[in-house]
Amino acid sequence: MKKVFLGFTICFFSITNNVAQEQHVENQKENKEALSINWEPSFSDALKKSKKENKPVLIYFTGSDWCGPCIVLDKNLFHSEKFKAIADNDLILYEADSPRNLDLVSPEQLEVNNDLKRKFNINTFPTLVFVNHKGKMIGYKKGLILTDYYYPFIQSVIENY
Secondary structure (H helix, E strand, C coil), X not given: CHHHHHXXXXXXXXXXXXXXXXXXXXXXXXXXXXXXXXXXXXXXXXHHHHHHHCCCEEEEEECCXXXXXXXXXXXXXXXXXXXXXXXXXXXXXXXXXXXXXXHHCCHHHHHHHHHHHHHCCCCCCCEEEEECCCCCEEEEEECCCCHHHHHHHHHHHHHCC
16 A cells, blocks of 8 residues: 555656646746847857947856756846846846757857856856956856845946946
8 A cells, every 4th residue: 555655646746746847948938938138149249249339248157957046047037127128228148058958059159158157267057247348357246146136236237337
């Protein structure tokens, strides 16, 4: 009887876990489609646009498919109307993704992202790094904090740029 109960319990939690993961992936897709953020396709493009528009570049270091805090930050900060308004007016955005599924980024982009991780000594995800148009760091924030605490930091970087 114990073996039957144990088997049933394992099956139940396996199915529940799979359904929850599928729902999470579906929710991520909906959030990304609902609110479009303008991420630059390459870091060099971000720097060029930064110089042209006189705006700082926000480099978002993430592990998009494995980092739980990154997933939370992506949902709560980057897909909010408040952040979108700030980003559209005052920032150039570049996502330096380090996914486990290497099909999510091109080999060239992965190489650039790894170079950026070394350059800025990134060993914590998520990390936000702000740079000027020359690629010099002007601010950073490591780890996940309450979403509302990011806004004063972002605003101070923009004001001091």
